[in-house]
Amino acid sequence: MSESDIFQCVDHVGYAVTDLDQAIEFHTQVLGWRLLHRETNTEQGVEEAMLGTGDQLPENAQVQLLAPLNPESTIGKWIAKNGGRGGIQQVCYRVADIDAASAELIKRGVRLLYAEPKIGTGGSRIQFIHPKDTGGVLIEVVEPATSGH
Numbered sequence: 285m286s287e288s289d290i291f292q293c294v295d296h297v298g299y300a301v302t303d304l305d306q307a308i309e310f311h312t313q314v315l316g317w318r319l320l321h322r323e324t325n326t327e328q329g330v331e332e333a334m335l336g337t338g339d340q341l342p343e344n345a346q347v348q349l350l351a352p353l354n355p356e357s358t359i360g361k362w363i364a365k366n367g368g369r370g371g372i373q374q375v376c377y378r379v380a381d382i383d384a385a386s387a388e389l390i391k392r393g394v395r396l397l398y399a400e401p402k403i404g405t406g407g408s409r410i411q412f413i414h415p416k417d418t419g420g421v422l423i424e425v426v427e428p429a430t431s432g433h
């Protein structure tokens with residue numbers, strides 16, 4: 285696999301959704317994605333589902349469906365600002381070592397949202413680059429739980 289000097293690949297695209305079950309049904313029944321994983325992440329204020337083409341995480345680029353646990357959560361506020369509708373909220377790039385990647389990104393002048401990575405889907409470690417420093421896209425950075433780091 286050919287990699288950039290920081291990122292390995294697009295890990296997932298994250299959609300804010302208003303109804304998780306309905307969104308899972310659409311993505312599996314109509315689009316043909318497979319449901320790989322589902323969990324509640326109270327720290328992030330979401331109930332989320334990962335969909336892909338294989339059997340387990342991590343794999344090829346996935347789709348992440350993010351439903352707000354409450355209106356004050358990040359996703360709840362994003363949906364409210366988006367006229368009450370869902371949509372693409374983030375794109376996530378995969379790294380092998382999130383501590384090294386974070387240090388390098390800071391050195392290159394972007395603001396990260398957290399002082400230390402937080403826990404994301406499936407026990408992964410996650411960080412975000414502020415959308416004001418990326419041209420308007422919220423970029424998540426993930427070190428999958430199974431990367432061996």
Ligand code: MC0
Pocket residue numbers: 298325328330332348350358359361362365373374376397403404405408410412414415416420421422424
């Ligand atoms: C806000 N902005 C965005 C944006 N959210 N721009 C692009 N994409 C987004 N998703 C812009 C707004 O339009 C606004 O620009 C400015 O940022 C401030 O927005 P705000 O509405 O005042 O919102 P804040 O400042 O309260 O929060 C924005 C911030 C927040 C990015 C800090 O969304 C955040 O902390 N995100 C990281 C966590 C997260 O997204 N968690 C949910 C996924 P203007 O020009 O109007 O000033 S959890 C997840 O993904 C986990 C489970 C996983 O993958 O494993």
